[in-house]
Amino acid sequence: MQNSSRVTAVLGPTNTGKTHYAIERMLAHRTGVIGLPLRLLAREVYDRIVKQRGPRAVALVTGEERIVPDKVQYWVATTEAMPDVGADFVAIDEIQLCADPERGHVFTDRLLHMRGLHETLLLGSDTMRPAIAALVPGVQFIRRERFSTLTWAGSKKLSRMPSRSAVVGFSVDNVYAMAELLRRQKGGAAVVMGALSPRTRNAQVEMYQNGEVDFLVATDAIGMGLNLDIHHVAFSNTEKFDGRRTRPLFPHELGQIAGRAGRHTAAGTFGVTGEAEVLEPGLIDAIENHRFAPISRLMWRNGALEFGTVERLITSLEEPASSEWLMRGREADDLRALKALRDMPEISDRLTHAKDVRLLWDVCRVPDFRGISTNEHATLLSRLFGFLQSGGIPNDWLARQIERIDKPQGDIDALSKRLAFIRTWTYVAQRTGWVRDESHWRAETRAVEDRLSDALHAALTQRFVDRRTSVLLRRLKQKESLLAEVNDKGEVTVEGEFAGRLEGFRFHADPSASGDEARTLTRAAYEALKPEFHLRADRFYNAPDTELDFTEQGGLMWGSSALGKLVKGSDPLKPGVEAFVDEEAGTDIAEKVKRRLQHFIDRKVATGFEALLALKNDETLTGLARGFAFRLVEALGVLPREQVATEVKDLDQEARSVLRKHGVRFGQYTIFQPALLKPAPTRLRLVLWGLDKDLSEFPESPPPGLVTIPNIPDVPKGYYTLSGYHPAGERAIRIDMLERLADLLRGQDSRAGFEATPDMLSITGMTLEQFSGLMGGLGYKAEKGERAKARAEAPVLVPSIDPEAAASDNPLTEEESVLEAETRAKWEAEQAARKEAEAAAQADETGEAPEAPAAEAEVFYTFTWAPRPRGGNNRRPNHGQNHGQQGQEQQGDRPNRGPRRGPQGDGQAQGERGERSGGKPRHAGGNNRRRDEDGEDGRNKGGKPRHPKGGNKGHEGAKSFSARPPRAEKPMDPDSPFAVLAALKNKS
Numbered sequence: 001m002q003n004s005s006r007v008t009a010v011l012g013p014t015n016t017g018k019t020h021y022a023i024e025r026m027l028a029h030r031t032g033v034i035g036l037p038l039r040l041l042a043r044e045v046y047d048r049i050v051k052q053r054g055p056r057a058v059a060l061v062t063g064e065e066r067i068v069p070d071k072v073q074y075w076v077a078t079t080e081a082m083p084d085v086g087a088d089f090v091a092i093d094e095i096q097l098c099a100d101p102e103r104g105h106v107f108t109d110r111l112l113h114m115r116g117l118h119e120t121l122l123l124g125s126d127t128m129r130p131a132i133a134a135l136v137p138g139v140q141f142i143r144r145e146r147f148s149t150l151t152w153a154g155s156k157k158l159s160r161m162p163s164r165s166a167v168v169g170f171s172v173d174n175v176y177a178m179a180e181l182l183r184r185q186k187g188g189a190a191v192v193m194g195a196l197s198p199r200t201r202n203a204q205v206e207m208y209q210n211g212e213v214d215f216l217v218a219t220d221a222i223g224m225g226l227n228l229d230i231h232h233v234a235f236s237n238t239e240k241f242d243g244r245r246t247r248p249l250f251p252h253e254l255g256q257i258a259g260r261a262g263r264h265t266a267a268g269t270f271g272v273t274g275e276a277e278v279l280e281p282g283l284i285d286a287i288e289n290h291r292f293a294p295i296s297r298l299m300w301r302n303g304a305l306e307f308g309t310v311e312r313l314i315t316s317l318e319e320p321a322s323s324e325w326l327m328r329g330r331e332a333d334d335l336r337a338l339k340a341l342r343d344m345p346e347i348s349d350r351l352t353h354a355k356d357v358r359l360l361w362d363v364c365r366v367p368d369f370r371g372i373s374t375n376e377h378a379t380l381l382s383r384l385f386g387f388l389q390s391g392g393i394p395n396d397w398l399a400r401q402i403e404r405i406d407k408p409q410g411d412i413d414a415l416s417k418r419l420a421f422i423r424t425w426t427y428v429a430q431r432t433g434w435v436r437d438e439s440h441w442r443a444e445t446r447a448v449e450d451r452l453s454d455a456l457h458a459a460l461t462q463r464f465v466d467r468r469t470s471v472l473l474r475r476l477k478q479k480e481s482l483l484a485e486v487n488d489k490g491e492v493t494v495e496g497e498f499a500g501r502l503e504g505f506r507f508h509a510d511p512s513a514s515g516d517e518a519r520t521l522t523r524a525a526y527e528a529l530k531p532e533f534h535l536r537a538d539r540f541y542n543a544p545d546t547e548l549d550f551t552e553q554g555g556l557m558w559g560s561s562a563l564g565k566l567v568k569g570s571d572p573l574k575p576g577v578e579a580f581v582d583e584e585a586g587t588d589i590a591e592k593v594k595r596r597l598q599h600f601i602d603r604k605v606a607t608g609f610e611a612l613l614a615l616k617n618d619e620t621l622t623g624l625a626r627g628f629a630f631r632l633v634e635a636l637g638v639l640p641r642e643q644v645a646t647e648v649k650d651l652d653q654e655a656r657s658v659l660r661k662h663g664v665r666f667g668q669y670t671i672f673q674p675a676l677l678k679p680a681p682t683r684l685r686l687v688l689w690g691l692d693k694d695l696s697e698f699p700e701s702p703p704p705g706l707v708t709i710p711n712i713p714d715v716p717k718g719y720y721t722l723s724g725y726h727p728a729g730e731r732a733i734r735i736d737m738l739e740r741l742a743d744l745l746r747g748q749d750s751r752a753g754f755e756a757t758p759d760m761l762s763i764t765g766m767t768l769e770q771f772s773g774l775m776g777g778l779g780y781k782a783e784k785g786e787r788a789k790a791r792a793e794a795p796v797l798v799p800s801i802d803p804e805a806a807a808s809d810n811p812l813t814e815e816e817s818v819l820e821a822e823t824r825a826k827w828e829a830e831q832a833a834r835k836e837a838e839a840a841a842q843a844d845e846t847g848e849a850p851e852a853p854a855a856e857a858e859v860f861y862t863f864t865w866a867p868r869p870r871g872g873n874n875r876r877p878n879h880g881q882n883h884g885q886q887g888q889e890q891q892g893d894r895p896n897r898g899p900r901r902g903p904q905g906d907g908q909a910q911g912e913r914g915e916r917s918g919g920k921p922r923h924a925g926g927n928n929r930r931r932d933e934d935g936e937d938g939r940n941k942g943g944k945p946r947h948p949k950g951g952n953k954g955h956e957g958a959k960s961f962s963a964r965p966p967r968a969e970k971p972m973d974p975d976s977p978f979a980v981l982a983a984l985k986n987k988s
Contacts, residue, residue: 005115009095009122009132012144013290014223014259015268018123019045021144022091025121026074027052032089035079035110037097037224039065043198044227046076063367064426064449065198066442080106082114090116094224095124096252096295098131101242101330104299108326111135113303127252130294134325148262152284153232153269155276159185163214164231166222167273168257170240176412178236178274179217179464188213188465194221197419199453204460213465223257233261236274244330251283252292259290299329307357310342337364340378347382350389360385362431369423384428392436393428401425406448408455412463415456422449486532492525499525504561505533505581505593526584533585541596548600552700554687556597564597572636572692573605573613605688608681611673612637615662625655632664636685637676638721638735641669667739669726677724677736679704689722699723707765708733708774729777731770737763750780750865772861781866786857 010018023045026032036042039062046060046067053074060067061077075083079092080103092114098107111122112135122132122139132139158181161167167182167189169175175191182189190208192201208216209229216222216230220240235257239248249257262268270287272278279287286292302319306312317335321327341347341360351357363385368377387393402425405418426449428434429441485493490502500509500522507529509522540558549557554566556577564579579594606613615621616633628647632639641648648666651659656666663673676685683701690698699719702709708731711720725732733741741763748754756771764771772782 005118005120007120007136007139008142009139010142010144011124011126011129013146014256015146015148015262016144018144019093022121022123026089026091029088031073031087033075033082033087034091035077035082037079037094038194038221039078040198040201041224042076042078049074049076064423066430079110082110086117088116088118090114091121091123093123095122096128098298099295105301105329108298108300109303125252127292127295131298131325147264149267150259150262150288151269152288153271155272155278158182158273161234162232164229165234166216166218166230166260167234167236168218168220169236170219174236175217175219182215183464186215189215189217191460191464192216192218192222194219197449197453199450200457203457220257222260229263230261231268233258233270234273235276237276251286255287255290255292258287297327298325300326307354310351310357313357313361333368334365337378337381341382344382359388366427369420388434393434395436402444402448408451412459415452415459419452419456422452486528492528494524502529504563505585507582533589537589537592541592545600545603552687553698554691563593566691568691572688573609575601575688575691577601604684608684611663611675621658624651625658632671636689636722637673639671640721641671668742669738670735672735674736682724685722707737729773731774733764733774753862753864755860755862768861775863779866780863783862785860
């Protein structure tokens with residue numbers, strides 16, 4: 001009979017009507033059997049035939065479902081469950097699955113042995129033509145062409161996915177994640193997976209087909225003949241886990257899935273989304289034209305099994321193929337289970353006859369729907385085998401198993417697991433003779449599956465479909481107008497409901513509006529925002545710069561709205577701009593906003609770095625001066641001196657003079673332009689530096705007005721210098737204040753040791769302990785000491801010489817010095833007499849002599865220069881009185897006024913003092929009139945007069961100071977002798 005059967009291979013791409021043709025041919029015969037790759041597809045074909053022939057003529061047989069009327073004419077089954085009933089017609093769909101590593105041997109067996117009495121159809125891809133021609137004698141081929149075109153559409157985001165699209169994923173987690181995203185952005189999506197029950201899958205498909213949702217998220221199950229209204233197929237990945245490993249999809253597999261797009265004569269497109277890489281041009285062309293490499297090997301397993309013993313059964317199952325077209329596939333789940341049960345002593349002892357081995361093999365073919373583990377599955381199979389050898393599965397035991405599963409409550413994962421578990425018992429109930437009341441248990445397991453399926457469908461719909469939003473989107477698609485408004489506060493409403501807020505030129509949907517549905521209202525909201533975008537853009541373009549600002553992280557603000565951010569430009573002083581404007585606003589609006597932001601930041605740079613830009617653009621600079629200016633511009637106006645020590649020494653007087661005209665100050669520690677140390681340029685400089693260095697997070701500028709800040713080791717290199725500070729120990733001191741401190745330290749003997757003066761503490765704003773740490777960071781060694789401190793005097797300080805006299809370029813004459821000493825001695829004697837009189841008066845009142853105050857210990861530090869080990873900053877600052885000609889360039893840029901003597905001897909001091917002009921020697925006490933960095937008369941901090949002898953009145957030698965602030969001076973008594981001395985000085 002098989003020899004008289006006509007075998008025809010109907011081959012071609014998807015959407016060629018092969019399945020429809022097979023159904024028509026089957027119905028033309030009196031009886032027929034059609035095998036399909038999925039039970040979902042089998043259910044679809046079953047429903048189609050029932051509509052034409054009625055339920056009494058059609059049977060449905062799958063692993064978990066069996067509907068067999070009394071007078072069956074047509075059998076619809078999965079390929080594994082195809083009955084051998086001697087029908088007139090046999091059709092096998094998706095015959096290219098013969099090459100599938102998991103199920104291929106089943107399809108190959110049907111290809112070789114399943115035949116209709118009169119006609120046999122093999123349906124599938126054209127890649128099977130050589131194999132079929134070699135293995136099936138006398139076969140005829142029919143080539144069918146695709147009804148519609150299939151074209152590549154490139155890569156698209158999920159948010160840009162066109163309606164009526166199917167997004168394909170290859171894991172449950174991936175499918176759920178994409179469905180959730182589509183719910184938020186598009187109103188919802190239907191979910192189709194092979195693991196779903198037919199009832200759940202049909203309910204999801206119906207929701208998609210009737211337009212409740214416009215998107216479908218599915219596994220590769222849709223590639224097996226499901227006929228849906230799909231316009232576009234997008235791959236979220238091009239790899240899948242095939243049960244053993246993760247592998248790339250074969251080109252013909254991609255073509256099979258992509259071919260679901262476009263039904264009948266409607267054109268379809270395919271592309272990628274998410275993390276999937278763009279397909280290669282050659283692969284795209286192959287999919288579009290359905291040209292793939294022929295399949296050269298088919299999976300095969302011996303069908304002539306021997307059941308004498310388990311070993312003989314396993315040997316027959318592992319028999320090698322006899323044809324070059326056939327190859328033995330990987331070890332299947334049923335064979336793996338058989339080997340596991342064979343090794344169990346309680347099973348092997350019970351295998352005494354061939355019928356026991358056959359029964360064991362039937363048990364091993366129960367699919368592992370649960371997917372827990374191989375051992376768990378083997379344990380369940382051994383339990384079933386024991387029951388079946390004893391006469392059947394007990395009703396009470398089976399009832400308990402089903403009762404634990406029959407719980408239609410819970411989330412999607414829980415319901416999916418219960419559905420997988422009930423499929424096991426549905427399969428068991430379908431086996432003849434396994435249960436004692438087959439009709440009851442088949443109905444019971446089917447009812448439980450239906451309840452769980454309905455619950456899962458409801459859970460999927462609730463989670464992945466926003467009913468309200470889907471209705472709104474449908475109205476928009478049907479060109480129905482929605483009332484949307486924008487108020488003066490930027491609040492956007494759609495149909496009277498708050499939809500979101502317009503901040504700057506970006507629309508932000510309300511996240512609390514029925515969960516995340518507000519985001520899907522954006523499409524309607526933008527209809528109201530179009531005129532608002534234009535009005536707002538005009539207002540922003542004409543806004544003054546005072547309404548704009550930048551943040552320390554590079555953000556660009558208009559009031560409280562972020563309109564963009566700074567990006568790295570071709571030059572640190574020329575940053576670029578990225579505007580924050582929604583695409584729906586249009587390119588004109590985006591360009592207008594970007595242009596205005598660029599104007600703002602360009603003016604900010606031009607204003608804040610005016611001095612630096614003038615230096616950069618000065619074409620008169622030549623030679624070393626131009627090179628040094630380039631280094632300073634590159635460092636954004638603040639450059640550590642140690643980095644350019646050689647370049648500074650090479651500069652001649654003319655070059656220095658030109659640079660000083662641009663405000664460049666050659667400090668002892670830093671080369672800088674004082675104007676760039678102000679808070680505004682500093683704040684902008686740190687942002688520009690962060691952009692240029694590609695930092696992910698920019699360091700913030702220190703609060704303005706602080707003389708010192710903590711020195712944190714973890715901050716990016718160069719941060720303190722660009723912030724206008726110099727790290728020293730645990731603190732970092734402001735650059736300009738450090739240079740003023742260096743002026744004071746220059747008058748001290750750094751070898752013999754010196755103590756801090758009030759001016760030093762005043763400049764730094766530190767206590768004596770903190771100051772010692774700062775000096776240690778600058779390279780000095782601090783030695784702590786204590787000495788007895790006299791009783792606190794009355795709050796009357798010894799008046800000093802007139803400030804103008806102290807700051808004069810003319811030193812005191814010998815006569816004036818003697819007069820000052822005599823006057824001071826007389827004043828001190830008067831103060832001592834006054835104290836004795838006050839003590840006597842106290843004794844008369846109390847009758848007791850006053851107690852002598854306890855002596856207090858005064859802490860002091862002596863600082864000496866302590867060179868660091870080689871390799872560090874070992875330059876010794878010229879803080880002593882150097883003897884010999886100083887270098888050309890010195891601290892403070894002061895002209896050289898003559899030789900100075902000190903322990904260093906002749907030559908240029910490493911610390912480099914300020915230049916002095918005229919060759920006039922400094923006074924020994926250092927009270928010559930000088931100019932500070934701003935060109936003003938040089939006085940101590942706060943305008944305090946300096947003592948003519950080079951130090952404040954106090955103990956013999958250098959005076960030490962505690963951490964207490966100095967007491968305020970009282971006005972000079974006009975009748976005191978010191979007023980007379982001051983008047984005498986003024987007359988001279």
